[in-house]
Amino acid sequence: GEDVEQSLFLSVREGDSSVINCTYTDSSSTYLYWYKQEPGAGLQLLTYIFSNMDMKQDQRLTVLLNKKDKHLSLRIADTQTGDSAIYFCAESMAPPVSSASKIIFGSGTRLSIRP
Amino acid sequence: EAQVTQNPRYLITVTGKKLTVTCSQNMNHEYMSWYRQDPGLGLRQIYYSMNVEVTDKGDVPEGYKVSRKEKRNFPLILESPSPNQTSLYFCASSLSGTGLHEQFFGPGTRLTVL
Numbered sequence: 001g002e003d004v005e006q007s008l009f010l011s012v013r014e015g016d017s018s019v020i021n022c023t024y025t026d027s028s029s030t031y032l033y034w035y036k037q038e039p040g041a042g043l044q045l046l047t048y049i050f051s052n053m054d055m056k057q058d059q060r061l062t063v064l065l066n067k068k069d070k071h072l073s074l075r076i077a078d079t080q081t082g083d084s085a086i087y088f089c090a091e092s093m094a095p096p097v098s099s100a101s102k103i104i105f106g107s108g109t110r111l112s113i114r115p
Numbered sequence: 116e117a118q119v120t121q122n123p124r125y126l127i128t129v130t131g132k133k134l135t136v137t138c139s140q141n142m143n144h145e146y147m148s149w150y151r152q153d154p155g156l157g158l159r160q161i162y163y164s165m166n167v168e169v170t171d172k173g174d175v176p177e178g179y180k181v182s183r184k185e186k187r188n189f190p191l192i193l194e195s196p197s198p199n200q201t202s203l204y205f206c207a208s209s210l211s212g213t214g215l216h217e218q219f220f221g222p223g224t225r226l227t228v229l
Binding site for chain 2: 043
């Protein structure tokens with residue numbers, strides 16, 4: 001069945017790079033997303049990648065996709081205290097006719113920054 | 116300002132007392148959705164709506180109802196809440212339900228059912 005897995009916690013030192021990993025099971029995924037949830041707030045889309053891409057870079061964020069291993073990662077360069085949040089990996093499959101694309105979320109990885 | 120609003124933000128209630136959580140978006144989005152967030156489980160979809168008068172079940176619809184009488188509003192109804200519905204609820208909307216368009220999330224409603 002469909003499943004998206006992430007580790008629950010990650011702690012990094014301020015200024016280092018953070019790498020958050022995610023594995024998914026459905027090979028028919030069309031889009032893979034990274035969402036950020038700050039304390040007391042809803043989810044905010046950080047970035048996404050099409051399933052036919054290997055890499056996407058956007059300022060401090062780099063997304064790597066290994067389709068063979070069904071592995072997605074988010075690298076945050078020069079991690080700052082403002083990056084403290086929960087990061088959700090999500091995948092979506094192409095929608096069936098007259099229905100919505102199903103988006104499956106992982107459990108979220110809580111990133112904490114230490115000085 | 117483009118946004119998704121939810122009310123109330125916090126609610127404590129008792130088992131069996133009907134409640135409604137409202138959701139409204141001002142972006143003319145066709146697609147709206149409700150999720151619940153529980154520790155270690157991520158977000159699970161309760162119901163979604165492709166457009167006015169078009170609603171469908173998500174992964175965990177039991178114990179919930181929704182309606183979509185107008186494009187901007189998508190209330191979540193708990194006819195007889197139970198303690199296992201204690202959770203953090205998020206409403207989201209996007210231009211379409213194809214997955215191509217970004218989902219915008221509301222701030223969340225924390226519900227406790229005693």
